[in-house]
Amino acid sequence: MTTRPKRTTPTGSLLTLAEVLDELRVPRSTFFRWKATGRAPRTIKYPNGSLYVRRRDLDAWLNDHEEAA
Numbered sequence: 001m002t003t004r005p006k007r008t009t010p011t012g013s014l015l016t017l018a019e020v021l022d023e024l025r026v027p028r029s030t031f032f033r034w035k036a037t038g039r040a041p042r043t044i045k046y047p048n049g050s051l052y053v054r055r056r057d058l059d060a061w062l063n064d065h066e067e068a069a
Contacts, residue, residue: 014044014052023058 015023020041021031034040041061044052
């Protein structure tokens with residue numbers, strides 16, 4: 001099995017949609033419902049239709065949704 005190198009941008013690494021779904025432990029349909037209602041992390045859409053999320057944007061989104069203890 002070969003592993004693909006992480007894509008990086010000047011602002012950090014890009015996660016594939018599959019990686020984001022795996023980390024959030026939500027199905028694709030839930031993520032797209034969140035996206036349609038403006039509640040998902042910011043995404044980057046490539047011309048081929050692929051979606052990516054910057055690591056820093058996902059981390060910020062998670063911090064914003066943290067509940068107080």
